[in-house]
Amino acid sequence: xxxxxxxxxxxxxxxxxxxxxxxxxxxxxxxxxxxxxxxxxxxxxxxxxxxxxxxxxxxxxxxxxxxxxxxxxxxxxxxxxxxxxxxxxxxxxxxxxxxxxxxxxxxxxxxxxxxxxxxxxxxxxxxxxxxxxxxxxxxxxxxxxxxxxxxxxxxxxxxxxxxxxxxxxxxxxxxxxxxxxxxxxxxxxxxxxxxxxxxxxxxxxxxxxxxxxxxxxxxxxxxxxxxxxxxxxxxxxxxxxxxxxxxxxxxxxxxxxxxxxxxxxxxxxxxxxxxxxxxxxxxxxxxxxxxxxxxxxxxxxxx
Amino acid sequence: xxxxxxxxxxxxxxxxxxxxxxxxxxxxxxxxxxxxxxxxxxxxxxxxxxxxxxxxxxxxxxxxxxxxxxxxxxxxxxxxxxxxxxxxxxxxxxxxxxxxxxxxxxxxxxxxxxxxxxxxxxxxxxxxxxxxxxxxxxxxxxxxxxxxxxxxxxxxxxxxxxxxxxxxxxxxxxxxxxxxxxxxxxxxxxxxxxxxxxxxxxxxxxxxxxxxxxxxxxxxxxxxxxxxxxxxxxxxxxxxxxxxxxxxxxxxxxxxxxxxxxx
Numbered sequence: 154x155x156x157x158x159x160x161x162x163x164x165x166x167x168x169x170x171x172x173x174x175x176x177x178x179x180x181x182x183x184x185x186x187x188x189x190x191x192x193x194x195x196x197x198x199x200x201x202x203x204x205x206x207x208x209x210x211x212x213x214x215x216x217x218x219x220x221x222x223x224x225x226x227x228x229x230x231x232x233x234x235x236x237x238x239x240x241x242x243x244x245x246x247x248x249x250x251x252x253x254x255x256x257x258x259x260x261x262x263x264x265x266x267x268x269x270x271x272x273x274x275x276x277x278x279x280x281x282x283x284x285x286x287x288x289x290x291x292x293x294x295x296x297x298x299x300x301x302x303x304x305x306x307x308x309x310x311x312x313x314x315x316x317x318x319x320x321x322x323x324x325x326x327x328x329x330x331x332x333x334x335x336x337x338x339x340x341x342x343x344x345x346x347x348x349x350x351x352x353x354x355x356x357x358x359x360x361x362x363x364x365x366x367x368x369x370x371x372x373x374x375x376x377x378x379x380x381x382x383x384x385x386x387x388x389x390x391x392x393x394x395x396x397x398x399x400x401x402x403x404x405x406x407x408x409x410x411x412x413x414x415x416x417x418x419x420x421x422x423x424x425x426x427x428x429x430x431x432x433x434x435x436x437x438x439x440x441x442x443x444x445x446x447x448x449x450x451x452x453x454x455x456x
Numbered sequence: 457x458x459x460x461x462x463x464x465x466x467x468x469x470x471x472x473x474x475x476x477x478x479x480x481x482x483x484x485x486x487x488x489x490x491x492x493x494x495x496x497x498x499x500x501x502x503x504x505x506x507x508x509x510x511x512x513x514x515x516x517x518x519x520x521x522x523x524x525x526x527x528x529x530x531x532x533x534x535x536x537x538x539x540x541x542x543x544x545x546x547x548x549x550x551x552x553x554x555x556x557x558x559x560x561x562x563x564x565x566x567x568x569x570x571x572x573x574x575x576x577x578x579x580x581x582x583x584x585x586x587x588x589x590x591x592x593x594x595x596x597x598x599x600x601x602x603x604x605x606x607x608x609x610x611x612x613x614x615x616x617x618x619x620x621x622x623x624x625x626x627x628x629x630x631x632x633x634x635x636x637x638x639x640x641x642x643x644x645x646x647x648x649x650x651x652x653x654x655x656x657x658x659x660x661x662x663x664x665x666x667x668x669x670x671x672x673x674x675x676x677x678x679x680x681x682x683x684x685x686x687x688x689x690x691x692x693x694x695x696x697x698x699x700x701x702x703x704x705x706x707x708x709x710x711x712x713x714x715x716x717x718x719x
Contacts (some may be wrong), residue, residue, distance in 0.1 A: 167559030171568075178575045186577075290700035294658045294671070295692040298678050302685050313682070363630045393565030397655055401678060412659055415574040426562070427571045434564045 154446060161439055172428045173217050176204075176420050187230055187418050200230065204421070228423040232418050239410060244429075246316070247399070247406030250326055251391050253385070257330030258337050264453065265334070266341025267373070283337050288335035293394050294343045297328040297401040312405040325402040329394050333387055340383045344376040351375070367441060378449055385441025389434035396430075458708065464701035472518045480511035491684040500690040503673070504680055509690050512668035517694065519580075519669050524649040527587045528642050535592035536638065539599025540626050542606055554600065560593045567650050574659040583662040587652055591645065598641055599634060602642045606630050636713040638683035647699045654695060670695050 176183050184197050184206065204227075205213045220227065226236035249265045273448035288296070305313035312318040318325060348354065349372055396408035403409070407426055414422035475482075486506035494501040500509040542553040560568065572586035606612060612629050620629075649684040650670075657671025665672065670691055677688035 163555055164558050164562050167555065168562050171563075172571075175571055176573050178572065180577065276478065286700065286704065287696070290647075290696045290703060291692075291693070292655060292699075294655065294674050294678075295688075295695060298674070298688045299680060299692060301678075302688070306682055306685065336551060389564030393567045396567065396570065397658065400659065411570070415570075416660065417499055421573065423574055427567060430567055431563045435562050 154443065156444055157439070161435060164435060165432065168428070168431045169218065169221070169268060170214070172424050172431070173214050174426055175427070176206075176310065177210075179420070183420060187420060201451060203228075221428075225447050226269040227421040229414075229422050230419050234380055236422055239422070240425060240429060243405060243407045243410045246404060247395055247408060250322060250329065250395060250404060250406060251388065251400070253322060253326040254329035254333060255388065257326055258333035259384075261330070262337025263341055266338040267345060267368070269338065269342040270345035270349065273342075278342070278403070281342065285335035285338045288331055291332070293328050293332065294398045297325070297398055300324050300327055301402075304404075314401075316405055321402075321404075325398050325404050328398050328401070329391055332394065333391060336383065336387055337380070340380050341376065341398070345372060348372045348376045378445065381448065382445055384443055385437055385444075388437050392430050392434060461701040461705040463707070464697050465705070468517055468521070470700055472521065473512055473515035475511065476518070480508065480514065482507065482511040482515035482668050484508070484511075491680060491687070493684075494686060499632055501684070501686050503687055504676055504684075509673075509687060512673060513670075513690060516669040516670040516673055516691070517698070519667070520650050520653055520695075523580075523584060523587065523653040524646045527584060527591055527649050528646050530588045531591035531645075532595055532638065532642055534588075535595025536599045536631075536634070538592065539596040539601075540603050540630065542596070543600040543603025544622070544626060544630070545566035546604070546607075547675060550600070553596070557593045557596055560590065561597075563590075566590075566655055569652060569656065570659065570661065573656050578661050578664050580663055583638070583656055584655065586656070586661075587649060591649065594641060594645065595638065598637060602634050602637065603630055604717055606633055629660070637715050640706055640710045640713065640715055643709060647706070650699055652697070 154252065184201050184204070185192070188197060188200060194324070194402050201207050208216075224237055227234055229239065232239075242452055265277075265281050265284070268277040270278075273277055291299075301313045301324060304311040311323055312321045313324070315321055351372075353375075354367060354372050357371045358364075362371075392408075394422035395406060396411055399406045399408035400412050407429060411423060411430075414420075414426065476477035484507060486502070489498070489502040489506035491504055492498065492502040492506070498508050498510065500513065503509055503512065538553055542550040563571070569586045569590045572589055573582060576586060607630070612625060615625050615629050653662055654669070654671035654674065657669040658675045660672075660675070662671055663669035672692045674688060674695075677684075677691055681688055
């Protein structure tokens with residue numbers, strides 16, 4: 154466990170270095186790209202000094218780390234607002250979206266996966282297979298509009314975009330959640346099928362336990378372990394998917410902020426958003442691993 | 457019945473080639489037909505500038521397949537080489553290279569490609585560059601893991617003790633055993649790249665107007681979703697059919713060759 158914790162350090166350092174270097178990948182002069190060719194020399198020099206681009210690379214990276222350690226992400230070039238403030242405004246929206254879609258995925262994926270495993274080869278299994286195959290071929294920018302058409306235009310029951318309505322979150326959350334549900338269904342099915350052949354399940358049945366208890370109390374409990382890991386890994390995919398989904402639905406989260414900053418060539422904001430998403434992903438993965446170790450008695454007691 | 461993925465793939469390949477041969481003029485603007493519905497001379501209707509959706513769809517399919525195939529061949533080559541070196545030599549080279557891949561994998565999904573494309577600027581060249589810079593990682597990890605175990609197989613040890621040079625051992629004794637999992641991985645990655653290209657173009661980072669791309673078409677289509685749903689539906693179902701066919705093909709290859717998929 155200590156090893157896992159220490160292993161995160163070089164990864165976080167690498168993530169910081171790579172996001173720092175992003176601005177230096179801009180072909181030509183980043184200040185000119187951000188301000189436009191017609192910007193007066195004085196403005197350029199000011200921005201160059203503000204971003205520290207007139208200093209040696211190592212010193213720049215040092216400042217970057219120092220500022221980040223104090224929670225200072227710099228300022229937006231366009232709005233002049235501290236980026237940390239914009240992030241603080243946007244993170245709750247993305248977090249709400251991610252959690253609701255996770256919930257939707259579990260509500261759909263878990264029962265469907267269990268049904269598919271218990272009736273392997275029969276119609277619930279075939280249905281789950283076809284559904285998860287089709288969903289895996291539907292990127293968010295296609296599933297999203299499809300749900301908009303279905304619930305917004307044809308059924309007319311849900312608001313199509315924006316954040317004005319309490320129900321506005323439902324369509325983007327479904328867009329993100331359905332894709333995850335597909336993965337979860339397949340995982341649950343595979344994992345449960347494997348466990349059903351284990352000795353302890355046979356023992357439970359041999360004791361005369363009723364089938365429902367065998368499945369719920371013994372098999373599912375063991376099968377859930379790998380599922381937890383997959384959910385943790387997929388939460389990262391969810392964060393990346395949020396970039397697209399928030400753009401489709403005009404949901405004002407971190408993903409939308411990222412895309413807006415790219416459109417305006419506001420590189421400090423782009424950098425900050427990419428960094429926040431990547432670090433969240435690294436932390437979620439770490440927590441998943443630690444949780445996994447807690448949940449699995451084989452790892453817990455092996456120490 | 458099991459062959460339907462091949463039919464879809466052949467359909468798209470043939471249609472794209474035919475569209476080039478017939479020169480359908482996908483960029484031709486006709487403002488009299490703005491968002492017109494499907495009819496005999498425009499099977500899927502027209503877009504917001506009165507351009508023929510079938511023609512643009514096929515031009516977009518061509519771009520999509522070009523990007524996916526080119527990026528796959530580049531990243532497959534680079535990634536396999538890096539993985540071979542790391543897995544075969546081990547030691548500090550392996551540690552450094554794997555640390556680098558760990559950092560790349562810390563950016564979920566398409567995020568890093570978005571970031572690269574954002575700073576490089578829009579356009580086909582930069583789109584290809586951004587996707588190549590991020591796609592090699594999967595191959596490197598897969599190859600490294602396999603090479604690590606293959607390295608100690610008896611036939612490799614035998615070749616080594618007979619004095620075979622490293623290059624020959626990699627080419628003749630390790631790479632052939634890696635071919636099957638790499639081909640399966642590449643198949644999935646082609647489907648992933650079709651989606652990635654469309655995603656970046658959807659965000660305005662890929663193919664630029666007036667050229668057609670499935671991503672930019674979907675972006676325009678979403679804007680006119682409520683007045684002309686046929687536009688989005690045409691592009692969406694096309695994309696889905698291609699990705700689904702490639703994914704199922706990957707599943708079939710994996711099952712046929714009995715490969716456990718590397719996550």
